Amino acid sequence: MRQLWKIAYRDLARNRRRSALTLVAVALGLALLVMLTGLYSGAIGDSIENNILLQTGHLQVRDESYDEDKVSLAWEDLLDNSEELAAQVRALDGVQAASPVLWASGIVSTREESVGVRVFGIDPLSDVYKRVRDGVVAGQFIQPDDRSGILLSRRLAESMGVAVGDPVSLMVNTSNQQADEAAFTVRGLYHTGALSYDDITVFLPLSKAQAFTRTEGRASAIVALLENRERADALAQALTTPSLTILTWRELNQVILQAVEMSMSITYLMYLIVLAVVAVVIANTLLMSVFERVREMGILAALGMKGRQIMAMFMLEAGTLGLVGVLLGVLLGSLGVLYMATVGLHIGEMATVATAEIAYGEVIYGDFAPGATLALSAAAMVIILLASLYPAWFAARLEPIDALRME
Amino acid sequence: MEVIKLEDATRVYKIGEVETHALRGVNLTVENGEFTALVGPSGSGKTTLLQLMGCLDRPTSGRVLLQGEDITRLSSNKRADLRRGTIGFIFQFFALIPGLSAYENIELPLLLSGSNGKQRRDRVGELLEAVGLSERAKHRPDQMSGGEQQRVAIARALATEPVLILADEPTANLDTENGRQVMEIMLRLNEETGSTFVCATHDPRVVPFARRVVELRDGKVAGDKRYEGDTRWQVSGGQ
Numbered sequence A: 001m002r003q004l005w006k007i008a009y010r011d012l013a014r015n016r017r018r019s020a021l022t023l024v025a026v027a028l029g030l031a032l033l034v035m036l037t038g039l040y041s042g043a044i045g046d047s048i049e050n051n052i053l054l055q056t057g058h059l060q061v062r063d064e065s066y067d068e069d070k071v072s073l074a075w076e077d078l079l080d081n082s083e084e085l086a087a088q089v090r091a092l093d094g095v096q097a098a099s100p101v102l103w104a105s106g107i108v109s110t111r112e113e114s115v116g117v118r119v120f121g122i123d124p125l126s127d128v129y130k131r132v133r134d135g136v137v138a139g140q141f142i143q144p145d146d147r148s149g150i151l152l153s154r155r156l157a158e159s160m161g162v163a164v165g166d167p168v169s170l171m172v173n174t175s176n177q178q179a180d181e182a183a184f185t186v187r188g189l190y191h192t193g194a195l196s197y198d199d200i201t202v203f204l205p206l207s208k209a210q211a212f213t214r215t216e217g218r219a220s221a222i223v224a225l226l227e228n229r230e231r232a233d234a235l236a237q238a239l240t241t242p243s244l245t246i247l248t249w250r251e252l253n254q255v256i257l258q259a260v261e262m263s264m265s266i267t268y269l270m271y272l273i274v275l276a277v278v279a280v281v282i283a284n285t286l287l288m289s290v291f292e293r294v295r296e297m298g299i300l301a302a303l304g305m306k307g308r309q310i311m312a313m314f315m316l317e318a319g320t321l322g323l324v325g326v327l328l329g330v331l332l333g334s335l336g337v338l339y340m341a342t343v344g345l346h347i348g349e350m351a352t353v354a355t356a357e358i359a360y361g362e363v364i365y366g367d368f369a370p371g372a373t374l375a376l377s378a379a380a381m382v383i384i385l386l387a388s389l390y391p392a393w394f395a396a397r398l399e400p401i402d403a404l405r406m407e
Numbered sequence B: 001m002e003v004i005k006l007e008d009a010t011r012v013y014k015i016g017e018v019e020t021h022a023l024r025g026v027n028l029t030v031e032n033g034e035f036t037a038l039v040g041p042s043g044s045g046k047t048t049l050l051q052l053m054g055c056l057d058r059p060t061s062g063r064v065l066l067q068g069e070d071i072t073r074l075s076s077n078k079r080a081d082l083r084r085g086t087i088g089f090i091f092q093f094f095a096l097i098p099g100l101s102a103y104e105n106i107e108l109p110l111l112l113s114g115s116n117g118k119q120r121r122d123r124v125g126e127l128l129e130a131v132g133l134s135e136r137a138k139h140r141p142d143q144m145s146g147g148e149q150q151r152v153a154i155a156r157a158l159a160t161e162p163v164l165i166l167a168d169e170p171t172a173n174l175d176t177e178n179g180r181q182v183m184e185i186m187l188r189l190n191e192e193t194g195s196t197f198v199c200a201t202h203d204p205r206v207v208p209f210a211r212r213v214v215e216l217r218d219g220k221v222a223g224d225k226r227y228e229g230d231t232r233w234q235v236s237g238g239q
Helices: A002-014 A016-056 A082-090 A130-134 A154-160 A206-212 A229-239 A254-292 A294-302 A307-342 A348-353 A370-397 A400-405 B046-053 B076-086 B102-112 B117-130 B146-158 B176-193 B231-235
Strands: A059-063 A095-109 A114-122 A136-139 A149-153 A167-173 A179-190 A201-205 A221-226 A244-248 B002-015 B018-031 B035-039 B061-066 B087-090 B164-168 B196-200 B212-217 B220-226
Touching: A002 A016, A002 A307, A002 B102, A016 A130, A016 A221, A016 A254, A016 A307, A016 A370, A059 A082, A059 A229, A082 A095, A082 A221, A095 A206, A114 A154, A114 A167, A114 A206, A130 A136, A149 A154, A149 A167, A154 A179, A201 A206, A221 A229, A229 A244, A254 A294, A254 A307, A254 A370, A294 A307, A294 A400, A294 B076, A307 A370, A307 B076, B002 B046, B002 B196, B018 B046, B018 B196, B018 B220, B035 B046, B035 B176, B046 B164, B046 B196, B076 B087, B087 B146, B102 B117, B102 B146, B117 B146, B146 B164, B146 B176, B176 B196
Parallel strands: A114 A201, A149 A179, B035 B196, B035 B212, B087 B164, B164 B196
Antiparallel strands: A059 A221, A059 A244, A095 A114, A095 A167, A095 A221, A136 A179, A149 A201, A167 A179, B002 B018, B002 B061, B212 B220
């Protein structure tokens, strides 16, 4: 075996250009896959993280009859004792922050423009929407006792042509299925990077939102952030109460998780295509190498090399090319992922094509996925070896005298 | 003792519907240590005969015995084993592996037969010396002259100390001087190592070197002469 390897190695070494080109093909193919995986895993991770921090939290307590799709504001669908419940959730071990939220749908208008929005009535002092508070880029965050202030995103403000201090009109649905309209002053502008979220989300202080929508101190949900999201199920268990629905971040982000699952099959298909291309390149290289060396095969056979040794030699060549190529590819791909993890990939406006339910950031950060990288490397090796079977078999099958005659 | 024996060996090639009778019943015995020239015009079956002797091919009918053992119906793996240990080949077109140095080419059969590193180094060094190419060990075939390449091929054929060395037109692509050198080296090694050489050729310059000349014509043995005495030393200049 060592002897065969030595012969195989010498052959690779003397066909430097061909070996190098094949290596590049394998390495680039794998690097591409590793980067895709990294980007993908990062994008999913980011968008779930974004979604948790910007809208769903890790844990939500709702009235069991609350219907999210209708953004229901009927009293019987809301939580009556929201402050009390929030305090109860906050008291649990592992809860970072919890506060009541009121959701309503509305329309923000200026004289020229009107835009449909989601109104978040929040406790401005709670850390639940810290991400938004930290994202204030002009003016100020809203204050709890502010009766006429509203927080818009910079993008929304720009698109409507308003600035801090300007008046806007906000119309909302109310608990009695009617609509009410009032004038607000833009107190501040925020920017989260999740463009599809920024475009349609406005914030009011909870008490003002409750008064405005005639919900009288009620809240749509208690939103809680946890220190460790893996504890969500355990804490949900602890909170289980009849007449309340407890939802964890997994249930709340089902749309993303399902989208992930769906796009996974497309991603696998892409992996397959890239790996197939790599396989074709390897098979082609080896086949060329066989044709080029038919006479050599004859000489080696005359020297007493057996068919299976010739086959093993070719597979060793393929394996060596594959292994080095895969290692290079993983290295190259990891560097790419490292770049994406630190600098990020600016997708800008493309982030808005996502729905508000999936808050893609305008910058996607990669995240190295060791499991997937290992699986891809192994798959690449297997496919390369499979692709080398035919050329190797072809070489092994040559009769020495036929091979020698080809001069 | 006989090294190789052919009994009524025939070889028919079929290309499509056309049958070509390369050998039409050859009876030939080569004794241990002999240096035999196999002569005859192109197409007389010299190469086919060498291929049968060298276990590269099997006769259509008849038998081939190597050191008394019938090798006629051996599997291709068994024949490969035989070639590796007992037979050395020297081809017309030198047949070195391009890209490998002289040293590495000579080392190949030793690698295949599983010699260890020191054995290989010693043996290759010895052989390079024997063919006068110690200085050219690191040169690749394309950096050597035809004569030098053929000397490397001789060294490679002898590497595993085979009992039978088959040379197919070894001087056909060499000029007079190089051809003479190659022949002299083969003769000297035949003398020194006692290996048996069968050398197919239609080069009249080669014939005087041989002690036995077998003539093939139309796939049959047409003549078989042994020359006693030392005619060859006169031709090679009595060095």
